[in-house]
Amino acid sequence: MVHQNRARADRIPLAVPDLRGNELVYLKKCIETNWVSSAGPFIGECEEIIKNKLERSNAIATVNGSAALHLSLLACKTKPGDYVIIPDWTFAATANAVYHAGCIPIFADIDKQSYSLDPDIVEKIISNYPGRISAMIVVHPLGHPANLDPLISISKSAKIPLIEDAAGAFGAKYQGRPVGSFGEFSVLSFNGNKTITAGGGGMILTNSSIDAAYLRKLSGQARVGQDYKYESIGFNYRMTNINAGLLLAQLERMDEMLAAKRKIAEIYDPIVNKHKNLKTLSSMNWGESSNWLYSVVCESEPASCDLMRYLDAQNIEVRSFWRSLSIQPPYIDAPSFLNGVSEKLTGKVVSFPCSSSLTDDDQARVISHLSQWNWSSG
Numbered sequence: 001m002v003h004q005n006r007a008r009a010d011r012i013p014l015a016v017p018d019l020r021g022n023e024l025v026y027l028k029k030c031i032e033t034n035w036v037s038s039a040g041p042f043i044g045e046c047e048e049i050i051k052n053k054l055e056r057s058n059a060i061a062t063v064n065g066s067a068a069l070h071l072s073l074l075a076c077k078t079k080p081g082d083y084v085i086i087p088d089w090t091f092a093a094t095a096n097a098v099y100h101a102g103c104i105p106i107f108a109d110i111d112k113q114s115y116s117l118d119p120d121i122v123e124k125i126i127s128n129y130p131g132r133i134s135a136m137i138v139v140h141p142l143g144h145p146a147n148l149d150p151l152i153s154i155s156k157s158a159k160i161p162l163i164e165d166a167a168g169a170f171g172a173k174y175q176g177r178p179v180g181s182f183g184e185f186s187v188l189s190f191n192g193n194k195t196i197t198a199g200g201g202g203m204i205l206t207n208s209s210i211d212a213a214y215l216r217k218l219s220g221q222a223r224v225g226q227d228y229k230y231e232s233i234g235f236n237y238r239m240t241n242i243n244a245g246l247l248l249a250q251l252e253r254m255d256e257m258l259a260a261k262r263k264i265a266e267i268y269d270p271i272v273n274k275h276k277n278l279k280t281l282s283s284m285n286w287g288e289s290s291n292w293l294y295s296v297v298c299e300s301e302p303a304s305c306d307l308m309r310y311l312d313a314q315n316i317e318v319r320s321f322w323r324s325l326s327i328q329p330p331y332i333d334a335p336s337f338l339n340g341v342s343e344k345l346t347g348k349v350v351s352f353p354c355s356s357s358l359t360d361d362d363q364a365r366v367i368s369h370l371s372q373w374n375w376s377s378g
């Protein structure tokens with residue numbers, strides 16, 4: 001038992017919050033000033049900082065990224081029964097938001113190099129569903145920017161609004177411009193597993209002041225003014241000042257944390273590329289990743305299971321990443337346009353310890369065990 005406890009203390013976690021800044025100072029301030037709920041100065045401060053960082057006119061803080069996606073779809077004036085194009089390789093929240101808005105997702109396969117929405121497939125879907133698609137959501141997988149130019153041009157010519165699901169991509173850049181600055185609406189997540197966390201939280205960015213006012217109202221039960229008067233059916237989707245206090249402290253250290261993530265990825269990359277059973281995800285020349293969650297592609301699903309079992313036994317936390325959504329029970333009836341890329345990737349992507357607080361010694365330990373692991377399917 002004693003031995004087991006010692007072993008647990010040695011465990012290298014996958015991705016934990018890095019709370020070494022002013023988090024406690026700001027939390028204390030929330031308590032001292034009584035601003036603990038969905039109003040308070042930290043919320044506006046965070047909105048202002050993020051709006052400026054992402055070169056947008058408006059930022060609306062929300063309770064999480066899922067709520068931000070839901071609200072963004074409503075702001076696109078989607079109607080029940082409309083279709084929304086989303087990538088097949090994403091987190092369930094992207095698809096769930098579509099259903100919560102009363103719409104139906106159309107799953108589009110991903111490009112075989114960038115693992116993000118394939119523009120050719122998007123065009124094919126639009127020509128198959130003329131006039132029936134009310135939005136498309138592009139996801140920047142693992143913090144790496146999707147190829148936005150062709151998607152923006154399709155969105156403009158088909159007059160279908162583009163939502164950027166940049167949940168894990170805060171800090172990434174596409175052709176020198178911040179990810180989150182491109183969509184009609186762009187969405188961030190500050191969940192505990194993200195590089196910059198609010199404990200739980202999200203943000204919607206938009207350049208439209210009219211949409212921003214609508215989103216703000218909708219997230220606060222659609223109440224008009226201080227009286228109990230309502231204009232529509234709303235939600236309680238606001239961020240609290242406590243979460244914003246955490247977020248503000250994180251924003252102060254954002255550059256440092258992004259740099260730590262970059263360094264971790266740069267150390268892992270050559271080791272992974274040398275390994276006969278593993279490969280790194282492609283780094284596309286159109287952008288710079290936020291290096292949210294360092295992940296590799298294993299040669300097969302059994303190999304990834306073996307690798308995870310092996311590293312877990314060495315007290316190293318690793319996890320399997322996204323799987324194709326369209327083949328899973330809740331989404332099986334939704335239309336899909338696939339060409340095998342997402343399916344082929346399913347079960348093969350494994351994420352490694354990459355907290356911004358990961359020490360050199362701990363990363364060296366992961367690498368040493370990784371180098372000793374070899375998969376032989378025969």
Ligand SMILES: Cc1ncc(COP(=O)(O)O)c(C=O)c1O
Nearest residue numbers: 064065066091093167189190191
């Ligand atoms: C691509 C994507 N979209 C949406 C979300 C949802 O964000 P949240 O957990 O803040 O609701 C996540 C969370 O990881 C995500 O990865």
